[in-house]
Each structure stands twice: as structure tokens, then as C-alpha cells.
Amino acid sequence: MIIILFFLVFSVCSHGQSSLDNPLKKDEFLTLYKSVDDDNNIDFSTQHLNELILFLDQLGEKIESKSKKKSLKIIFKEIHKKYFIQYKDNPSFDKIFSAGIYNCLTASALYSLVFDYLEISYQIREKPSHVYVVAYPQDLKVIVESTLPAEGLYQLKDKDLKKVREELYKNKIISEEESKSINDDELWEAYVLADKEINLQNLIGLHYFNLGIASIINEDFLRL
Numbered sequence: 001m002i003i004i005l006f007f008l009v010f011s012v013c014s015h016g017q018s019s020l021d022n023p024l025k026k027d028e029f030l031t032l033y034k035s036v037d038d039d040n041n042i043d044f045s046t047q048h049l050n051e052l053i054l055f056l057d058q059l060g061e062k063i064e065s066k067s068k069k070k071s072l073k074i075i076f077k078e079i080h081k082k083y084f085i086q087y088k089d090n091p092s093f094d095k096i097f098s099a100g101i102y103n104c105l106t107a108s109a110l111y112s113l114v115f116d117y118l119e120i121s122y123q124i125r126e127k128p129s130h131v132y133v134v135a136y137p138q139d140l141k142v143i144v145e146s147t148l149p150a151e152g153l154y155q156l157k158d159k160d161l162k163k164v165r166e167e168l169y170k171n172k173i174i175s176e177e178e179s180k181s182i183n184d185d186e187l188w189e190a191y192v193l194a195d196k197e198i199n200l201q202n203l204i205g206l207h208y209f210n211l212g213i214a215s216i217i218n219e220d221f222l223r224l
Contacts, residue, residue, distance in 0.1 A: 025116055028200055032093040032109055032207060048097040055082065056117050063118070071120070072135055072142055072153055079114060080149045087147055090214050093207060105131045105207055107146030112200050124203055125195040131203065134193065141188060161187055 026049065033045040059078055063071035084107060085100025095101040096110060108124060108131045115122040115135065122144075123134045133144040145152045156164075161184050168191060169179040182190070198206075 025113055025200065028204060029113055031204055032106075033097075034094075044094070044098070048094075051097075052113075053117075056114060059114075060118055068120075068136055068140055069142070069155075071118075072140075072144070075114060075118070075120075076111075076144065076153055079111065080146075080152070083110065084146075084149065090210050092211060102146070104147050105203065105210065108133050108144075109200070109203050109207065111144055111146060112203070116200075124198050124200065125193065126198050126202075126206070127195050131198075131206070141193070143193075156188070156192060158184070161192070164192060 029049055029052075030045055033048070059075060062078070063074050066074065083096050083100060084102050087103060088095075088101050089103060091101045091103055091106060093106045093109060096106055102110075111133050112122060112124055115133070121136055121138060123137045125132055125134060132146065135142045135144055140155060143154045145154065165174075165179050165182070165187060168174045169176060173191070174182070
């Protein structure tokens with residue numbers, strides 16, 4: 001019930017496909033990585049890119065022949081285990097690889113790149129102050145909450161959607177007629193997953209914007 005109310009509060013108040021020529025979206029990775037103006041990043045970005053590709057190849061073997069749900073559990077656990085050590089506000093993307101430091105934006109960016117490489121469909125969703133990923137949005141609709149390592153994967157079941165429907169009607173957000181006529185997909189899009197859908201390029205832009213605002217607040221003008 002707590003999770004259902006979480007979705008209700010926020011709702012009321014792309015398929016990612018890898019390319020044979022650029023399976024990891026290397027340009028996006030490097031653009032994210034070099035968001036900090038540091039000469040060392042040029043060498044480290046290539047090194048960490050190659051290490052990530054090797055790791056994902058091994059991860060791909062682990063999930064081969066596994067179901068979609070099982071694959072997502074393995075991917076989520078393995079990425080967290082290898083790359084994410086500590087959550088901090090507004091780190092640069094490269095800190096994932098150099099120190100294991102992440103936040104919802106940088107972690108979601110990494111999961112998006114991983115899903116692209118492993119040919120898992122996904123969407124990136126943006127709240128006013130939060131970003132998360134939805135894996136297999138066309139069918140399973142699994143929410144990938146990167147900032148919750150213990151319970152970061154969540155999928156609403158039919159019984160959960162029924163409770164959402166009841167709560168919406170009880171709180172007079174929808175009429176009795178709507179509660180009976182709206183189907184599950186419409187309910188999901190309109191009230192459960194009503195957050196703005198963005199793409200990886202948008203996410204990169206948000207990352208640069210956040211780092212720019214932080215630099216202004218900290219009067220770190222050389223970083224701009």
C-alpha cells in the first residue's frame with residue numbers, strides 16, 4: 001500500500017535498441033563521462049568504456065536463456081554490486097567508475113546504456129527532482145529504482161492496479177464511471193506512470209544542467 005500511495009502522490013501533485021555499429025552508444029557514454037573538464041578523463045574514459053563492454057559481455061552470458069524478469073534481477077544486482085558504492089547528491093558520471101559514487105540520474109544513465117547494449121526495451125522517466133527507468137514498458141513494466149539497492153525492481157501486479165483504481169475513486173480523483181471504464185494500460189500511463197518520458201540525450205542535458213547549477217552555487221566558475 002505504501003508503494004501504491006507513493007505513485008498516487010507523485011501522479012496527482014523507447015524502446016532502447018542497440019546498433020550493430022555502436023552497440024554501447026559510445027558517443028553518449030563519452031559525453032557523460034567528460035562532463036567534468038579534466039584531462040585525465042580522456043584516458044580513463046576509454047579505459048572504463050572498454051572495461052564496461054567486457055563486463056556487459058560477461059553479463060550477457062549470465063542472462064542468456066533466462067526469462068525477462070530473471071534477467072532484470074541479475075542485471076540490477078550485478079550492476080549495483082560492481083559499480084555503485086555510495087549515493088551522493090549531484091556527482092558527475094565519471095565518479096561511478098572512479099569511486100563508486102552515484103545518484104538517480106547518473107545511475108539511470110548507466111542502466112540505460114546497459115539496457116541498450118543488452119537489447120532490453122526501456123523508458124526513462126523524469127519527476128521534478130528524480131529520474132528512473134522502466135524496463136520492458138510494453139509488457140512487464142518493471143520500474144528500475146537505482147537508488148534502492150535492496151528493492152530496486154518493482155512491478156505492479158493486477159491486484160495492485162485494482163487497489164490503485166479504488167484509491168483514485170475513493171480520493172475523488174476519478175469518477176465512478178471512469179473507475180469502471182478505464183483499462184489497466186490507461187490507468188498505468190495516466191496515474192501510475194504519469195511522469196514525463198525523456199530520452200538519453202535529454203538525460204545527458206539534465207546532467208550538464210545540474211552540474212552547471214552546482215558550480216554556480218559553489219562559485220566554482222572555472223568548471224563552467
